Ligand SMILES: Cc1cc2nc3c(=O)[nH]c(=O)nc-3n(C[C@H](O)[C@H](O)[C@H](O)COP(=O)(O)OP(=O)(O)OC[C@H]3O[C@@H](n4cnc5c(N)ncnc54)[C@H](O)[C@@H]3O)c2cc1C
């Protein structure tokens with residue numbers, strides 16, 4: 253059985269700054285990282301493999317430009333068995349629908365699908381749509397915001413998913429698509445052996461042709477959404493700052509809370 | 516260059532370099548001839564440069580899509596009336612204010628759909644009284660818990676029949692699981708987590724505005740060639756409309772759940788106390804950082820929050836220390852919140868925390884370190900010991 257983990261290379265958004273004068277992004281020196289949530293997905297994949305054993309393989313898959321191979325290297329170092337790079341000029345400009353279609357075709361080509369893992373969301377787009385999108389293309393069940401896998405047995409799994417009111421305990425048949433949150437585990441650091449393997453690692457590259465993609469479903473052409481305008485958010489500035497004794501400060505704070513009508 | 520791609524119109528390019536900075540992917544440089552050059556390996560065709568160019572010198576070409584649909588077949592606005600474990604959610608009502616606005620602008624009807632296990636007619640009436648013209652409800656015992664596949668199937672069927680031009684729902688845990696599944700099933704566009712919606716009356720295009728890149732940029736997104744145009748909207752951004760006694764149509768929508776092969780069941784829904792967890796819907800959040808000092812001291816934060824009727828948030832440091840559970844975590848790897856008032860107690864304000872809360876209307880920070888970065892974004896900053904200030908404050912409330 254194969255466990256697929258979808259990982260995305262993203263700019264470290266905490267380093268991206270907005271140049272107010274020019275109204276543009278300052279990206280100088282911003283590094284690319286593996287989307288933080290995806291590391292939890294990789295860790296969970298590795299854990300599942302360790303638990304069920306047999307000939308289970310953890311296959312990391314990413315769609316992106318050639319340099320996204322670095323992201324695969326990072327997770328190969330953690331212990332992923334294989335890495336697939338879905339890369340072709342024809343994929344560029346993909347929105348979440350086209351991305352999930354392309355990943356679906358690539359995963360389908362690999363076959364022997366047990367579990368497909370994704371992060372809760374990517375920190376650049378923040379949509380969280382790709383996981384459910386993949387599930388929909390396959391017609392597989394999905395469990396989003398998974399915080400714990402309780403058990404996997406006889407082609408079934410039980411997991412806990414976060415909700416707005418607490419959590420649900422969900423039982424699903426395999427294959428299934430999961431999106432995971434940080435609570436699920438603590439991602440391991442790369443081992444020395446992993447690092448050695450990563451150094452020499454070259455991904456299997458899939459082009460649009462390789463995965464038999466319908467050209468109307470990929471890239472810009474397969475993307476129903478279009479970015480019309482990009483602009484800077486209203487600037488947040490520090491306001492008033494108060495120093496003094498606790499008694500005095502609590503008095504001012506009380507006044508502010510009253511003004512805001514929350515006391 | 517194929518049919519699709521991005522093109523610099525050399526005659527118009529002045530080499531000003533605005534696009535270089537606008538590119539989130541570091542894919543543009545000004546070449547030796549003083550003209551913008553796009554590195555195709557790095558470019559993702561996001562379009563940021565097209566908009567940024569002051570000289571209209573960058574053009575994006577899209578191939579003709581063969582999956583054209585007849586947009587005139589679609590009309591009206593449909594909202595998702597989210598129900599959690601039998602309770603109509605607040606975000607369901609919030610959708611009606613923005614839905615009403617768009618429907619009125621287009622001169623079309625506003626309808627809503629409810630899916631659940633029981634008492635849907637009662638909820639339907641509430642939706643009508645908050646502004647819906649028509650409410651469809653899909654009721655079956657098996658729909659009591661939120662089951663993604665079953666709900667998506669039912670919604671897909673309804674959308675096929677009702678054919679709305681716009682379909683919106685809350686960007687809640689349910690909305691963010693369900694709507695992407697529906698959008699992929701009917702193969703249309705979905706814009707997540709919008710904070711602003713408008714409609715261009717001429718084209719019928721929904722202008723969907725949302726933050727991206729950790730709130731560093733705002734983007735307006737269109738779905739020009741597909742219908743319905745689907746969007747999820749951040750909870751608490753849109754107001755709950757006034758409730759007035761009103762007439763409207765309530766229609767049962769028949770959906771035979773037995774024809775659908777279910778491969779997943781919800782065994783149990785565990786409901787935790789509401790003021791504790793639901794950060795999305797809270798008007799006020801009191802958030803604890805490592806500066807609180809210990810798990811025991813956290814009681815002060817709980818008591819304070821309770822007095823204000825606020826939800827309790829936390830920094831990752833507090834979650835990682837095991838003082839509080841993960842659903843409380845605000846920030847990049849936790850939850851993004853935007854309450855009316857966010858009170859950060861003993862939180863340094865690391866950028867990963869900031870990206871999750873900086874869109875709050877008012878930020879109040881209590882921190883003993885005058886240099887803490889949280890003060891850079893705090894509306895009101897209090898430099899001092901929270902373990903002294905908060906008890907003093909509570910005496911007054
Ligand atoms: C990939 C990644 C993702 C991350 N995601 C998140 C995230 O989602 N959310 C998040 O919060 N963090 C996140 N972090 C961690 C983040 O960088 C910070 O480490 C974290 O936010 C710090 O938490 P803190 O402010 O509570 O603790 P600290 O940084 O230790 O700050 C404690 C503050 O309390 C003040 N203080 C101490 N005693 C008192 C007192 N008695 N009264 C008043 N003030 C006092 C101190 O002056 C200090 O400013 C992430 C980090 C990484 C690398």
Ligand SMILES: Nc1ncnc2c1ncn2[C@@H]1O[C@H](COP(=O)(O)O)[C@@H](O)[C@H]1O
Nearest residue numbers: 258259315370371373374379380381382
């Ligand atoms: N280009 C991509 N390649 C591989 N996985 C992706 C890609 N984009 C998104 N994902 C996966 O989908 C999750 C949600 O991403 P998003 O829908 O963009 O917020 C991520 O955490 C990844 O697991």
